[in-house]
Amino acid sequence: MLSPNLMNAHAETTREGRNSAAARLFRRLAPHHRYRWEIYDERLLSFLGADTIWVDAGCGGNDHVARWGEKVRFAVGVDVADHPSRTAGPFAVADLRHMPFRTGSVSLVTLRMVAEHLRHVPEDFREIDRILAPGGRLIVLTTNRWSPVIALPRLLPHALRKRILARLFGVRDDDVLPAFHRFNTPARMRRGIGRLRAESVDLLEQAPLDRPALLPLFGTWYLVSQIPLLRSLRSNMLGVFRKV
Numbered sequence: 001m002l003s004p005n006l007m008n009a010h011a012e013t014t015r016e017g018r019n020s021a022a023a024r025l026f027r028r029l030a031p032h033h034r035y036r037w038e039i040y041d042e043r044l045l046s047f048l049g050a051d052t053i054w055v056d057a058g059c060g061g062n063d064h065v066a067r068w069g070e071k072v073r074f075a076v077g078v079d080v081a082d083h084p085s086r087t088a089g090p091f092a093v094a095d096l097r098h099m100p101f102r103t104g105s106v107s108l109v110t111l112r113m114v115a116e117h118l119r120h121v122p123e124d125f126r127e128i129d130r131i132l133a134p135g136g137r138l139i140v141l142t143t144n145r146w147s148p149v150i151a152l153p154r155l156l157p158h159a160l161r162k163r164i165l166a167r168l169f170g171v172r173d174d175d176v177l178p179a180f181h182r183f184n185t186p187a188r189m190r191r192g193i194g195r196l197r198a199e200s201v202d203l204l205e206q207a208p209l210d211r212p213a214l215l216p217l218f219g220t221w222y223l224v225s226q227i228p229l230l231r232s233l234r235s236n237m238l239g240v241f242r243k244v
Helices: 004-009 021-029 036-045 063-071 123-131 148-154 158-169 186-190 215-224 228-233
Strands: 053-057 074-079 091-093 106-112 132-143 196-204 236-243
Touching: 021 215, 036 063, 036 132, 036 196, 036 236, 053 063, 063 074, 106 123, 123 132, 123 196, 132 196, 148 158, 148 215, 186 196, 186 236
Parallel strands: 053 074, 053 106, 074 091, 106 132
Antiparallel strands: 132 236, 196 236
16 A cells, blocks of 8 residues: 555646546546545545644645644644655654553544554554544544455565555555555444444545556446445545544
8 A cells, every 4th residue: 555645646636647538538427536535635624623633643744734734723743754755734753552642632533544554453543542532533544455456456465566556656665555454344444443433434436537547447447336236345435433
């Protein structure tokens, strides 16, 4: 899986991709197509308010805090290491299992393309549970391990998968992080975790309009995944959890 910062870098389509013949055909077939980032950002903004204390855990380049931190009382990005392309905004280097915040002091935590990289579940969520105040929310955008788009690459050795993904997305292979998918099925997310109860779990799919060579394959899967019986195999999941 790509790191959150790199996935954000690919969220915007290029002019060439938008104007390709494949992209024009796809837009006619799927006029309501939206990128997962658009849907995630819309959901995130619905929880940001003047009293919100927000921790973006595993923030990568900290771009979301830099973009929307002024909408809340306080916002900070947290990651295990500083990112070379990190944007401005409050930031802390910390392990996600030992975050420097008081118990019950946070009203919103976000995990954006992070949950698939967590090796120890449910232990990795205990710190989120600890820092969230009762009634606080956790928003999780992650991948669905049952999707063929996710499952088939997982059959490859990690070193080979890194090289392939780096070539496809034009990034360094050391920016492709190992994934474990311990929290990454619709059923597992709907069960919630500890005191974090699922309020909603949405299955999302998108097509790479900026990659004309890949669009026929992934665009076809996008269209096929609209069939109700196959919606549980969409590639991405967006969950909202409330601490009780």
